[in-house]
Amino acid sequence: MSQEVFEEKEVLDTETYQKKKLELIDKVGFRDHFKADKWEDFNRDFFDGLAHKYDALNEVLSLGMHRLFKKRAVHNAGLKNGDRVLDLCTGSGDIALYIAKKYPGCRVVGADVSKNMLEIARKRGEGISNLEFIEADALNLPFENQSFDVTFISFGLRNLFDLKEGILEMKRVTRAGGRVVNLDLGKPKGRIRNALYTLYFLKLIPFLGRTVFHRNEFNSFKYLPESGKYFPAPEELLRVFSSLGFEDCRSYNFMFGAINQQIAEIRP
Ligand SMILES: C[S@@+](CC[C@H](N)C(=O)[O-])C[C@H]1O[C@@H](n2cnc3c(N)ncnc32)[C@H](O)[C@@H]1O
Structure with missing residues (x-):
């Protein structure tokens, strides 16, 4: 695991970013499986x-x-018992559940747009009162x-x-002096690491999805690598955080950079 700190440079252009997202609708084949008009609806249905x-x-x-990466990411975030914690895009609730159990004094909210994901998260969280x-x-957000x-x-x-x-x-929903934490795929550096990463995510994974995991369904194994092509690298994300007024923006690599976490502080 390594930690890096980046300076603010040029930042992501929203118009170009959204244009790429719209292109992604066709590239991943959303239209062949879901009936929707806009990105948000395709994504939720997916x-x-x-x-x-x-x-x-x-x-x-x-x-x-x-789960190991998620635990490390929570550890790096330096939570204190008593913190109010939001886990956005919580999905089936891994991070929210882990924090709520590990820090019984924290109040944890997991939020998501997908009813079906939330149903699974709620089942997993039954009996956890915080x-x-x-x-x-x-x-x-309704906060x-x-x-x-x-x-x-x-x-x-x-x-x-x-x-x-x-x-x-x-x-906006995080207090002054608090922090925002993002975990996602990273971009490994170095020719060999990058070649292995590309082989795994762009070739092997979509193939496995198509032939084994998602026969005749939307191939979610294609979505992750395709959306990754459009998603900023950790260095750029740090610049975005910094351009939006965050301080002490830093990142942590897991698995030689295949996964990356960024932490951005809000001025007290
Ligand atoms: C790849 S899953 C991540 C789930 C979980 N955080 C994890 O790491 O396993 C992405 C989640 O983001 C949710 N999502 C997508 N767009 C959203 C939005 N605009 N607001 C809230 N949740 C959203 C999806 O429904 C999905 O559950």
């Missing part, structure tokens, strides 16, 4: 349809290691300003139509 297989998918894609799951759009001490998003930012708006909305 996750609603995937929900029952989502945990198994994570096990396969991460070679059984995704945890609740709510249906909410990351771009328009007052500064409601949380720490806001997490894991494999979620890439799904938002407007990346900067998503980050600003997380900043």
Whole structure:
């Protein structure tokens, strides 16, 4: 695991980013499987349809290691018992559940737009009293300003139509002096690592999805690598955080950079 700090340089252009997202609708084949008009609806329908297989998918894609990365990411975030924590795009609730159990003094909210994902998360969270799951759009959260001490998003930012708006909305609901944490695929550096990463995510994984995991269904194994092509590298994400007024923006690599976490602080 390594830690890097980046300076602010040029930042992501929202118009270009959204144009690429719209291109992605056709590139991943959303139209062949879902009836929708806009990115947000395609994306929600996709996750609603995937929900029952989502945990198994994570096990396969991460070679059984995704919970380990998530635990490390929570550890790096330096939570204190008593913190109010939001886990945005919570999916089946891995991060929210882990935090609620590990820090019984924290109040944890997991939020997602997919009803089916939330149903699974709620089942997994039954009986945990410091945890609740709510249906909410990351771009328009039903929380007052500064409601949380720490806001997490894991494999979620890439799904938002407007990346900067998503980050600003997380900043709005997080208190001054608090922090925002993002976990997602990274971009490994070095020829060999990069070649292995490309072979695994762009060739092997979509093939496995098509032939074994998702026969005759939408191939979710194609979505992750394709959406990754359009998603900023960790260095650029750090510049985006910094351009949006965050301080002490830093990143942590897992698995030689295949997975990356960024932490961005909000000025007290
Ligand atoms: C790849 S899953 C990540 C789930 C979980 N955080 C994890 O790391 O396993 C992405 C989740 O983002 C949710 N999502 C997509 N767009 C969203 C939005 N605008 N607001 C809230 N959730 C959203 C999807 O429904 C899905 O559950």
